[in-house]
Amino acid sequence: MKWTRDSFFAVAVLALAMPATAQTFGLKLGLNTSTWVEQPNPGTRYTHLQRPVGGLFVVFRSPIEKVEFQAEALLSMKGTKAENLNLENVARYVEIPALARVVVARVHRSEIFVDGGASLGLLLSVVTTRPAPNPVMIDITREFAKADTAFCFGGGARTGRITVDARFSIGMRNLIKGVANAKFTDRTFAVTAGVISKQAAK
Numbered sequence: 001m002k003w004t005r006d007s008f009f010a011v012a013v014l015a016l017a018m019p020a021t022a023q024t025f026g027l028k029l030g031l032n033t034s035t036w037v038e039q040p041n042p043g044t045r046y047t048h049l050q051r052p053v054g055g056l057f058v059v060f061r062s063p064i065e066k067v068e069f070q071a072e073a074l075l076s077m078k079g080t081k082a083e084n085l086n087l088e089n090v091a092r093y094v095e096i097p098a099l100a101r102v103v104v105a106r107v108h109r110s111e112i113f114v115d116g117g118a119s120l121g122l123l124l125s126v127v128t129t130r131p132a133p134n135p136v137m138i139d140i141t142r143e144f145a146k147a148d149t150a151f152c153f154g155g156g157a158r159t160g161r162i163t164v165d166a167r168f169s170i171g172m173r174n175l176i177k178g179v180a181n182a183k184f185t186d187r188t189f190a191v192t193a194g195v196i197s198k199q200a201a202k
Helices: 002-021
Strands: 024-039 049-060 067-082 087-107 110-130 136-139 147-159 162-171 183-196
Touching: 024 162, 049 087, 049 183, 067 110, 067 183, 087 147, 110 162, 147 183
Parallel strands: 024 067
Antiparallel strands: 024 049, 024 183, 049 067, 067 087, 087 110, 110 136, 110 147, 147 162, 162 183
């Protein structure tokens, strides 16, 4: 509970700081398509799982023309399907990406950008489920690392108050504790759409 409380406290602090320091800020919502990669020798066949992601984003000014910095506070659900075991593993994280953003084209109130950086994920819970005819739901949070880090890169477009982006994230840390001779990392492709605050968009 303390870990969850501290995670949401960090998100609240970021949200309160946005209006005073940001060039633009707003809300975004989208879809994660994720899976796990097991190394060195996969014992389970993992496939992709789709789950929602959403939260706050803020873009800060930079002294360098066309370069900006973007921070986000997201509630993110992701995981994988273990096909040969007929199981779905779904993890919930508070994710805090920190990105450098470069505008590559700009026309009037529209722009195209690329971005890249790192993300910190604070684990809230992990549940494994098996569908009918013999449904199972088990909380396996204790078996997972409390934090995950990832390298992120992608791009998107903004027109007026609407922004759309796509991003690929490569997990860097082992997700599951106590599994000898195996490392489990996350791969996630996220597509989101956001609305910029009317005041920030002026």
